Amino acid sequence: MxxxxxxxxxxxxxxxxxxxxxxxxxxxxxxxxxxxxxxxxxxxxxxxxxxxxxxxxxxxxxxxxxxxxxxxxxxxxxxxxxxxxxxxxxxxxxxxxxxxxxxxxxxxxxxxxxxxxxxxxxxxxxxxxxxxxxxxxxxGWVKPNQAKETGKRVAVVGSGPAGLSAAYYLNAVGHDVTVYERDDRAGGLMMYGIPNMKLEKRFIERRLESMKASGIKFVFNTEIGRDIKAQELVDQYDAVVLCAGATKPRGLNVEGKDLKGVYYAVDFLKATTKSLLDSSLKDGKYISAKGKNVIIIGGGDTGTDCVATSIRHGCASVFQFEIMPEPPAKRIEQSNPWPEWPKKLKVDYGQEEAISLYGKDPRNYLLSTKKIVGNERGEVKEVHTVNVTWEKDALGRFVPQEVPGSEKVWKADLVLLAMGFLGPEDAIPEELQLERDPRSNVNAEYEVFETSVEKVFAAGDMRRGQSLVVWAFQEGKLAAREVDKYLMGKSLIK
The missing domain is CATH 1.10.1060.10 (Alpha-helical ferredoxin)
Structure with missing residues (x-):
């Protein structure tokens, strides 16, 4: 104090x-x-x-x-x-x-x-x-790790927050660490899922230089399960840590979902960041919102990032649709007491920018998308919605109920789906025949992290599902501790 x-x-x-x-x-x-x-x-x-x-x-x-x-x-x-x-x-x-x-x-x-x-x-x-x-x-206080080498080799699959954390701690106790990344840059969703204005990529590169100076090796443009079999890593390394994330985006099962101009938010954000880093957007290899009426279906941080990115492209308009009700202005102590996370309305940077430009918050609550309509060329031109209320069903669960007469048609040239992720991709779990939990995540007990296959560990979103970046850092650290115990019998990682 x-x-x-x-x-x-x-x-x-x-x-x-x-x-x-x-x-x-x-x-x-x-x-x-x-x-x-x-x-x-x-x-x-x-x-x-x-x-x-x-x-x-x-x-x-x-x-x-x-x-x-x-x-x-x-x-x-x-x-x-x-x-x-x-x-x-x-x-x-x-x-x-x-x-x-x-x-x-x-x-x-x-x-x-x-x-x-x-x-x-x-x-x-x-x-x-x-x-x-x-x-x-x-x-100059941030220094590369220096540790006595153990002679043990560990492969980390994925260079997102969990993978970088696992690699950092395994290297800090002397293991020879190689990180495999299918993209051309490290960072996972921190690199390509979070826009530059919220996390400038020079800060990721700054940290990577320190990690490389510590002896951590990075292999880019290499997808495990396709370019290299997952079993090859298991055979060649003393341990393998799977940190490939939960990268299956949640879709929208409505008429018109396959029209031209309908994209997953993660693809929109990734393409923009990659083009920005490669050419300052001069190569045109991104999904442009310039001059377009943009509809973002879904809220959260990803929805906000899509608002801010669309504005920087020069969109004509931007709206967000959220099926949930608008949060209260202040914490409701009866249902959301301290020290729970306060569930209250937050005006984030993207909404601030939209309000500054258009005079109002882009978010629209209690809206359900009924269908997406296209023109004769198969390009999106409209999104049809209906208002909903949340009512209890026969089992006591809250479910959305449509409000009669509340249908509305929204002009749209670009529709972005920002509704989260469903779980990890299947290639590695299926090849290694890893046990999965009911949500399709790799089954590995928290604070143990070892999968059903010996010397194969899993951490981060691939194990727990889509979550906060800080949980991924903690899981990478604790998984490194368990790998260290597996290899050395004990660990100095706390």
């Missing part, structure tokens, strides 16, 4: 963002750094709460409460208040491998569980983490 009365003396101050009408002209990061004095006072707001629920990392009512990697948050908040930045960095990396990513893309369940948030605004944990790791890179 930094200052005993800090939480009474200082108000929460969030980092500023570049103005919407300025930032939509480029693809650069939108957050602005905070000055040291502001950070000092924000660190001082962390109170001596006795039981720091921000550490939690538990599931309450279906959502994360507290930090899944169990960051020592009050400790580094207090150190920032005292100006002891290097020690704050040391405390930060004791629990998390890549704070530069979580501080940019994690929704901060730690702040949702902050004890101070029960009675006032929570501590700005996310922005303090951001400033600590950026200062660490600027000061």
């Amino acid at each position: 930094g200052k005993t009365t800090g939480f009474l003396e200082y108000q929460r101050i969030d980092p500023k963002k570049r103005p919407p009408k300025e930032r939509i002209k480029d693809w650069n990061e939108i957050r602005l750094p905070q000055d040291p004095e502001t950070l000092k006072t924000q660190g001082a707001r962390c109170m001596d709460c006795g039981v720091p629920f921000c550490h939690g990392g538990v599931i309450l009512n279906g959502a994360a409460s507290g930090c899944p990697v169990h960051n020592l948050i009050p400790e580094w908040n207090g150190l920032v208040y005292k100006g002891q930045w290097k020690e704050a960095y040391r405390r930060l990396i004791r629990t998390t491998p890549f704070p530069e990513f979580t501080s940019r893309v994690c929704p901060a369940p730690c702040e949702g569980a902050c004890t101070e948030g029960y009675i006032m605004d929570p501590v700005t944990i996310n922005s303090i983490e951001y400033e600590i790791i950026e200062k660490a890179f600027a000061e």
